[in-house]
Amino acid sequence: MKSYNIAVIGGDGTGPEVIREAIKVLDAASQKFQLKLNYTHFDFGGERYLRTGEVLPDSAVGELRKFPAILLGAIGHPDVKPGILEKGILLRLRFELEQYINLRPVKLYDERYCPLKDKKPEHIDFVVVRENNEGLYTGAGGHVFKGTPHEVAVQESINTRRGVERCLRYAFEYTRKRNKDKKLTLCGKTNVLTFAFDLWERAFHEVGKADFPDIKRDYAHVDATTMWFVKNPEWFDVIVTDNMFGDIITDLGAMIQGGMGIAAGGNINPQGASMFEPIGGSAPKYTGLGVINPLAAICAGQMMLDFLGETVAAKAIEDAVIKAVREKLHNLAAGKMGYTTSQVGDLVASLL
Ligand code: IPM
Ligand code: MN
Numbered sequence: 233m234k235s236y237n238i239a240v241i242g243g244d245g246t247g248p249e250v251i252r253e254a255i256k257v258l259d260a261a262s263q264k265f266q267l268k269l270n271y272t273h274f275d276f277g278g279e280r281y282l283r284t285g286e287v288l289p290d291s292a293v294g295e296l297r298k299f300p301a302i303l304l305g306a307i308g309h310p311d312v313k314p315g316i317l318e319k320g321i322l323l324r325l326r327f328e329l330e331q332y333i334n335l336r337p338v339k340l341y342d343e344r345y346c347p348l349k350d351k352k353p354e355h356i357d358f359v360v361v362r363e364n365n366e367g368l369y370t371g372a373g374g375h376v377f378k379g380t381p382h383e384v385a386v387q388e389s390i391n392t393r394r395g396v397e398r399c400l401r402y403a404f405e406y407t408r409k410r411n412k413d414k415k416l417t418l419c420g421k422t423n424v425l426t427f428a429f430d431l432w433e434r435a436f437h438e439v440g441k442a443d444f445p446d447i448k449r450d451y452a453h454v455d456a457t458t459m460w461f462v463k464n465p466e467w468f469d470v471i472v473t474d475n476m477f478g479d480i481i482t483d484l485g486a487m488i489q490g491g492m493g494i495a496a497g498g499n500i501n502p503q504g505a506s507m508f509e510p511i512g513g514s515a516p517k518y519t520g521l522g523v524i525n526p527l528a529a530i531c532a533g534q535m536m537l538d539f540l541g542e543t544v545a546a547k548a549i550e551d552a553v554i555k556a557v558r559e560k561l562h563n564l565a566a567g568k569m570g571y572t573t574s575q576v577g578d579l580v581a582s583l584l
Contacts, residue, residue, distance in 0.1 A: 235268035236540055239299040239505075243277040244317070245514025246524040246573075247305020253526035253577030254303060254533040257549060260581035261537065265545040272299070276321055278309020278514075287320030293328045301536045302507040305529065306514035319371070326364050331499035331506055332395065333402050334362035334478060335535070338465075338485035338495075341557045345490030345564050348462060356488055358468035359410065361403040362478025364499055366395045367428075369475045391428045391474070397435050402502065403472035404444040412469050416440070417450040419457045419473035419481065432474065458484055486511060493525030493564040494557070496532040498539060506539055508532040515566065523567040526576050527553055552583035 240255070242248030255271065262269050274292070281287050296302055307322045308314075325331070340346050340356035348356075366389075373387040407416045418436045420429035433451070440449045452460065454477045460467055461484050473481065486495035492512030499507040510528030518524045530553060538546035556579050562570035569576060 233266050233268050234542070235270060236301065237270045237272065237299050238536070239296050239302040240271050240273045241276050241302060241304045241321075242273070243305040243307050243321075243514065244279070244309045245306050245516045245519045247277070247307070247514055249305075249520070249522070249524055249573050250510055250526040250529035251303060251305040253573060253580075254529040256574075256577040257530045257552075257580050257584070258533045258537070260584050261545045261549055264548065264584055265542065267542060267545060277307060278312045278317055281312060281317060281320075282309070287316060288324060293325065296325065297329060297505050299505050301540060302505060303529075303533060303536060304507050304509040306510070306512070308514040308516075310516045323369060325507060326499050327370075329499075329501055329505050329507070330365065331501045331504075332363065332365040332398060333500040333502070334360075334364040334475075334482075334497055335406075335500055336360045336362060336478075336482040336485060336495070336497040336511065337535075338482070338489045340489050341494070341554050342490070345494070345557070346488060348465070348488055351465060351488070355466040357412075358465065358485075359406065359470050360478055360482050360485060361399065361406060361470060361472045362482065363395065363399040363472075363474050364478075365475075366390050366392060367475030389425070389428050389474070389476070391431050393431065393435065396432055397439060400432075400436055400439050400472060401443075402500075403470060404440060404447055407447050407470040408444065410470065413448070414446060415448040415450055415469040416444075417452055417457075417468060417471045419452050419454050419471050419477055421454050421477075422451070423453060428474070436472075454481065457481055461485065461488060482511065490557075490564045492528065493566065493569075494527045494531065496528050496535055498532070498535045500539065506536075508536040508539070518566045521567075522572040522574060523569075524573050525564055525566055525569055526573050527557070527564065527580070530577070530580055548584055549580070552580045555583045556580050 376384040534549040
């Protein structure tokens with residue numbers, strides 16, 4: 233029997249509630265496919281910070297590094313100033329564990345949940361490969377004369393050839409493996425950000441030409457990309473982009489696939505500890521009410537199994553989610569599902 237050690241960070245707000253359901257479904261899948269998942273829980277998050285003053289103990293990164301996969305609920309607490317937990321936990325883990333890919337599938341399971349007119353599941357099925365370690369997220373920059381009328385704030389986008397190229401290579405490989413339209417779209421802003429996206433564009437064509445001649449190369453400016461997400465989402469197969477643009481377009485992606493209740497992502501280090509999360513955040517106003525949709529966390533669990541190589545079990549979870557979405561749930565939004573959080577977990581587990 234195959235066995236995997238999984239680190240679990242429930243985190244803040246509704247994080248622990250949705251992770252409970254993800255584990256329920258993972259356990260049902262493990263039983264069916266004869267796997268063994270051993271969970272180790274970590275209490276990182278806002279509560280721990282408010283209690284101890286410590287965001288992430290220094291030993292945490294080293295400990296987490298030993299796990300092949302981490303399942304994360306949500307980070308962000310209403311009583312903690314924005315940025316402290318996000319930078320101190322989420323971004324620190326993404327960077328220090330070198331999870332240089334943020335993989336976000338955008339897939340519509342049922343047209344009832346799509347806010348776009350006449351768009352059906354066959355129109356919305358693409359994947360965003362977001363660079364996850366560089367760009368505007370590194371914290372490079374600073375203030376001068378802070379608080380005075382001539383204050384200066386500089387926030388720099390860092391793009392290294394190595395960082396950009398490894399992200400592009402991952403995206404090309406992913407497009408090849410996905411084996412759909414075999415089209416990779418670089419999403420950038422070459423008309424204005426003429427340093428950063430010049431590097432991206434050159435690397436994109438060099439790598440593509442040399443090593444991925446079977447993959448069509450396509451380019452879209454980020455502003456046009458948001459337009460096409462709404463107008464022609466069926467044009468996309470795989471999109472590769474930098475950290476900031478990827479952050480922005482994947483929220484729009486989540487909306488066209490049915491909302492934050494269903495959107496999952498993976499922070500991937502192809503050679504190391506990778507971290508899977510529902511992308512919706514901690515939703516403080518729904519915390520503890522049993523109304524939040526756990527499907528995004530369940531889908532994060534599915535992505536985790538897929539990453540671990542358990543593709544059959546992962547596919548079975550996806551099929552059960554699709555069945556629940558198409559045949560049972562009334563709505564994907566919190567409080568409108570027709571089921572409680574824990575009933576949705578039971579439902580998916582029983583459909584497996
Ligand atoms: C996301 C989130 C994070 C990001 C925040 C919470 C730091 O919005 O995962 O998309 O900006 O990457
Ligand atoms: Mn985001």
